[in-house]
Structures are given as structure tokens and as C-alpha cells.
Amino acid sequence: MRAIVCNSFAPLDQLAIEDRPSPELAAGQVRVRVTAAGVNFVDALIVQGLYQIKPPLPFVAGGETVGIVTELGDGVTSPALGDRVLITSGFGGFATEMVYPANRVLVVPASLTDGQAATFMQSYMTAYFALVHRARMQSGQWLLVLGAGGGVGLAAVDVGRALGLQVIAAASSADKREMALSRGAVAVIDSTNEDVKARAKEVSGDGVDAVYDPIGGRVGEECLRALREDGQFIVIGFASGDIPKLPANQVLLRNRRVTGVDWGAWVGRNPAANQELVAQLIALIESGAVHPVEPVSYPFDQAAQALADQQQRKVVGKAVLVP
Ligand SMILES: NC(=O)c1ccc[n+]([C@@H]2O[C@H](COP(=O)([O-])OP(=O)(O)OC[C@H]3O[C@@H](n4cnc5c(N)ncnc54)[C@H](OP(=O)(O)O)[C@@H]3O)[C@@H](O)[C@H]2O)c1
Incomplete structure (x- = not known):
């Protein structure tokens, strides 16, 4: 099999493409022929040693993979040979073949293409966990999504609309804003040329009920001021590389709240509760209420x-890698 291997925490161009022997199949595992491997922002952080999780070196990169089950280990009754499954592994997914515990793979809904299936779990579950479980958003509320043309941002637009929220999408380029509109944003803001905070307040009337921030830095901090009474600043990530220092006086004013979101770590501590949320998200996908890009x-x-x-x-x- 071929694999994208991280031999040392280093810049991305140091990733190696290696031919490796097929991994051995243990009892309780399935062997999968990979058809699509989702690319996540976190994958790039992990291989550069910039993420809180540092796998033992060398390791195969990639955390979200879809493929066809080609072999069953002893004792496996489900999934079946030929099933199309999604593996959410954290790392090990940029490979043409994988072995993985059968009880930790998800049979992919038929309505999703391989590409959609390999790219929705991390982005959509982050958005769903953030908006439903953490922020407990209510239908009709205003949501400002920063980085709305990226993975977790676009997912928040799509999930937000499905929850009945009025979503304002901020993104840096016209094609990203178009994409956000295609997923149901009621208004878009050009984050390169417009004052995001001022425009969000203008569009929503008295400010938004929540700001969803995967970017961090100055824009996020500014947008704290776009929150109305009891509004929440939802901390998703720091794609800009700049962790904002939120001014406490702005949190105090109008009784605002700051809501942290760390989906991956929560899954580790709450696997059963996560399965319930995943089932809810899959139901939304199967009903057509949300449409992964x-x-x-x-x-x-x-x-x-x-x-x-x-x-x-x-x-x-x-983005997705196709073997
Ligand atoms: N909290 C959680 O549980 C959780 C889960 C998954 C991911 N995350 C985090 O969420 C963040 C976004 O992940 P993603 O998968 O959505 O990434 P993505 O698809 O690359 O999107 C990130 C967006 O951030 C914006 N951005 C602004 N400044 C940037 C910069 N200097 N470099 C890169 N992007 C910049 C870009 O939008 P514009 O061009 O429109 O500005 C880009 O589209 C990452 O920090 C990731 O680690 C958190």
C-alpha cells in the first residue's frame, strides 16, 4: 500500500510518500480499501508538531477516511464485506489501505459521495456539537459565522440554517461567500474589505445572538462587540495562528458569555453521548436538511x-485526497 508518512515534525514538504507492506488484520478489525481521505486543517498542524496531540513518529497522516471493506477479522459480524465505511482515526488515514476496529467504523449514508463522506464528520460534528450541545442555539436566533467558506465555518452555516438560525456568513473571497450563500446564509460579509462587526450589527438589527469563531485574531475579538444581550462568543479555533485575548469588560457588558468548544476531547470522554449526536446529524443528512459540500x-x-x-x-x- 502507499501512505503519506510523517517521519519528523517538520514543514509540509517533508511529508514522504512511502510504499509499505499491507498492515496485518487482527481479530475484531476490518480491512478497508481507501477511496477518499478528507483533508483537515488539524492534519497540517499535527504533522508540523503544532497540535496538542503528537503521535509517536513515524506515523501516517490523515484523520478521516472512507473506503470499502475488503476483509473481516475474526469475530466481525458488522460491517459486511463490500460496505462503504467512514473511519475517524485522528491519524493513519492518508493510506491506500487501512485496518481498523470494526466497532468504530460508520457505514456511510448512501446519499453521500465518497468525497462528502470523507470530509463531513470533523467539520459537521464540530458545528453540530458547538451549536446544539454547547451553545444551545434556538430557532430564529442570529448567528455570525467567521471563516464561513472553510470546513468548520461552512458546516456551521449549513447546520445553523437547518436549526432555523438566521446565519450571517463572513469570508474573505467571493467564491467562499457564494458557497456560504449556497448553504443558506441570509447575508454575507466581505471580511477583507468590510467592517465585520458593524455589518453584522446592521444586518441583525441589535446585534447577533452568537459569534462562531474558527479564526481567532483581531476580527474575532472585534466581533465580541457585535453580540446582543446574553449573546455567546463561541470559541472554535485559531486558523489565523493568533489566539485572541477577549476583553473581559466586553463580556461583562450586555451579560455576554464565552463558550469553549473542544469536540475531539469531549468525544474521548463521552463516546456514547457523541454517538447520539452523530445519529442526529446523520438523520439531518439523510432527510436532506443539511448538505455537506x-x-x-x-x-x-x-x-x-x-x-x-x-x-x-x-x-x-x-478538500479530499483520491487514491
Ligand atoms: N474546536 C474544535 O473542536 C475544532 C474542531 C475542528 C477544527 N477546529 C479548528 O477550527 C479552525 C478552522 O478549521 P477548518 O477545518 O475550518 O479550516 P479551513 O477549512 O482551512 O478554514 C479556515 C478558515 O479560516 C480563515 N483564515 C483566516 N486567517 C487564516 C490564516 N492565517 N490561515 C488559514 N486560514 C485563515 C479562512 O477563511 P477566510 O479566507 O474567509 O478568512 C479559512 O477558510 C482550525 O484552527 C481548527 O484547528 C476546531
């Missing part, structure tokens, strides 16, 4: 390029 495809061997493009804000929506 069809990702931009890269050949498998261009993993480093795909990760670099994402880090440089060039990817609209999501």
Missing part, C-alpha cells in the same frame, strides 16, 4: 499540496 479533489500523492493550499486559505469548502 462536494470537496475539491487532489491526487493522493499531492497530500502536501492539499494541506498547504488549505493552510494558505485557498480551499473553498473542503
Whole structure:
């Protein structure tokens, strides 16, 4: 099999494409022929040693993978041979073949393409967990999404609309804003040329009920001031590399709240509760209420390029590696 291997925590161009023997199949595991591997912002952080999780070196990059079950280990009764499954592994997913515990794979809904299936879990579950479980948003409320043309941002637009929220989407380029409109944003803001805080207040009337911030930095901090009474600033991530220092006086004013979101760590502590949320999200996908975007495809061997493009804000929506 071929794999994208991280031999040392280093810049993306140091990732190696290696031929490796097929992994051995243990009892309780399935073997999967990979058809699509989702690219996430976090993958680039992990291989550069910039993430809180540092896998033992060397390791295969990639955390979200879809493929066809080709072999069953002893004792496996489900999934079945030929099933199309999603593996959410954290790392190990940029490979043409994987073995994984059968009880931790998800049979992919038939309505999703391989590309959609390999790119929705991390982005959509972050958005769903944030808006439903953490922020407990209510239908009709105003939501301002920053980075709305990226993975977790676009997912928040889509999930937000499905929850009945009025979503204002801020993004840096016209194609990202178009994408957000296609997922149901009621208004868009050009975050490169417009004052995001002022425009969000203008569009919503008296300010928004929540700001969803995957970017961090100055814009996020500014947008704290766009929150109305009891509004929540939802901390998702720091794609800009700049962790904002939220002014406490602005939190105090209008009785605002700051809501932290760390979906991955929560899953580790609450696997059963997460399964319930995943089932709710899958139901929304199957009913057509949310529509994960069809990702931009890269050949498998261009993993480093795909990760670099994402880090440089060039990817609209999501990206996927196709073996
Ligand atoms: N809290 C959680 O549980 C959780 C889960 C998954 C991901 N995350 C975090 O969420 C963040 C976004 O992830 P993602 O998958 O949505 O990434 P993505 O698809 O690359 O989107 C990130 C967006 O951030 C914006 N951005 C602004 N400044 C940037 C910069 N200097 N470099 C890169 N992007 C910049 C870009 O939008 P514009 O061009 O429109 O500005 C870009 O589209 C990451 O920090 C990730 O670690 C958190």
C-alpha cells in the first residue's frame, strides 16, 4: 500500500510518500480499501508538531477516511464485506489501505459521495456539537459565522440554517461567500474589505445572538462587540495562528458569555453521548436538511499540496485526497 508518512515534525514538504507492506488484520478489525481521505486543517498542524496531540513518529497522516471493506477479522459480524465505511482515526488515514476496529467504523449514508463522506464528520460534528450541545442555539436566533467558506465555518452555516438560525456568513473571497450563500446564509460579509462587526450589527438589527469563531485574531475579538444581550462568543479555533485575548469588560457588558468548544476531547470522554449526536446529524443528512459540500479533489500523492493550499486559505469548502 502507499501512505503519506510523517517521519519528523517538520514543514509540509517533508511529508514522504512511502510504499509499505499491507498492515496485518487482527481479530475484531476490518480491512478497508481507501477511496477518499478528507483533508483537515488539524492534519497540517499535527504533522508540523503544532497540535496538542503528537503521535509517536513515524506515523501516517490523515484523520478521516472512507473506503470499502475488503476483509473481516475474526469475530466481525458488522460491517459486511463490500460496505462503504467512514473511519475517524485522528491519524493513519492518508493510506491506500487501512485496518481498523470494526466497532468504530460508520457505514456511510448512501446519499453521500465518497468525497462528502470523507470530509463531513470533523467539520459537521464540530458545528453540530458547538451549536446544539454547547451553545444551545434556538430557532430564529442570529448567528455570525467567521471563516464561513472553510470546513468548520461552512458546516456551521449549513447546520445553523437547518436549526432555523438566521446565519450571517463572513469570508474573505467571493467564491467562499457564494458557497456560504449556497448553504443558506441570509447575508454575507466581505471580511477583507468590510467592517465585520458593524455589518453584522446592521444586518441583525441589535446585534447577533452568537459569534462562531474558527479564526481567532483581531476580527474575532472585534466581533465580541457585535453580540446582543446574553449573546455567546463561541470559541472554535485559531486558523489565523493568533489566539485572541477577549476583553473581559466586553463580556461583562450586555451579560455576554464565552463558550469553549473542544469536540475531539469531549468525544474521548463521552463516546456514547457523541454517538447520539452523530445519529442526529446523520438523520439531518439523510432527510436532506443539511448538505455537506462536494470537496475539491487532489491526487493522493499531492497530500502536501492539499494541506498547504488549505493552510494558505485557498480551499473553498473542503478538500479530499483520491487514491
Ligand atoms: N474546536 C474544535 O473542536 C475544532 C474542531 C475542528 C477544527 N477546529 C479548528 O477550527 C479552525 C478552522 O478549521 P477548518 O477545518 O475550518 O479550516 P479551513 O477549512 O482551512 O478554514 C479556515 C478558515 O479560516 C480563515 N483564515 C483566516 N486567517 C487564516 C490564516 N492565517 N490561515 C488559514 N486560514 C485563515 C479562512 O477563511 P477566510 O479566507 O474567509 O478568512 C479559512 O477558510 C482550525 O484552527 C481548527 O484547528 C476546531
